[in-house]
Amino acid sequence: xxxxxxxxxxxxxxxxxxxxxxxxxxxxxxxxxxxxxxxxxxxxxxxxxxxxxxxxxxxxxxxxxxxxxxxxxxxxxxxxxxxxxxxxxxxxxxxxxxxxxxxxxxxxxxxxxxxx
Numbered sequence: 001x002x003x004x005x006x007x008x009x010x011x012x013x014x015x016x017x018x019x020x021x022x023x024x025x026x027x028x029x030x031x032x033x034x035x036x037x038x039x040x041x042x043x044x045x046x047x048x049x050x051x052x053x054x055x056x057x058x059x060x061x062x063x064x065x066x067x068x069x070x071x072x073x074x075x076x077x078x079x080x081x082x083x084x085x086x087x088x089x090x091x092x093x094x095x096x097x098x099x100x101x102x103x104x105x106x107x108x109x110x111x112x113x114x115x116x
Contacts, residue, residue, distance in 0.1 A: 032108070034101055036087075040113035043090040047110075051103055054080045058103040060087070065096055078103060089114050 034049045047060060058075035070092060075085055089097075092114045100109045 033082075034099075034108040034110045036099060036110050036112040040115040041087075041089050042115060043088065045087050045089060045112070046084055047087055047099065047101065048082070048084045049101055049103075049108065050082050051078055051080050052106060053104065054078065055104040055106070058083075058101070060085070061100045061102070062089075062092070063098045063100065065098065070097070075101075075103075 032050045032052075034047065036045055036047050038045060051058075054077070056077045058078045060073040060075055061069055062071040062073075063069055071089075073085070073087060075083075094114055094116055096111060096113050098109055098111055101107065
C-alpha cells in the first residue's frame with residue numbers, strides 16, 4: 001500500500017507475561033553495570049563493570065559501528081564484584097564505538113565516543 005493504506009489489528013498486546021518463556025531465556029549471570037567514562041573519551045578512559053563470578057580470561061573488544069574489530073584488550077584475571085580498567089583509545093579515529101566485554105560465560109556491551 002506504500003504507506004497509503006490502513007492496517008487493523010484485532011488483538012492488542014499491552015505487556016509481556018513473565019510466563020511466556022522470554023523470562024527463562026534471560027541469563028542471570030552476566031556482566032552488569034558496564035560503563036565507559038568519561039564519555040566522550042579524549043585519549044584515556046575507564047571501563048567499569050561488575051562480575052557475577054571470578055574469571056581468568058576477561059577480554060574487551062572495541063568495534064566500529066559497522067562491526068569492524070579495531071582493538072582487543074586482554075584484561076586477564078578479574079575478581080567477582082566491581083572492576084575497573086583504564087583504556088587508551090589514542091590510536092582510534094574520532095567517532096562512535098561499541099565495546100564488548102567478555103569474561104568467561106558473561107558478556108556485555110556499551111557505546112562510547114572518541115573526541116580530540
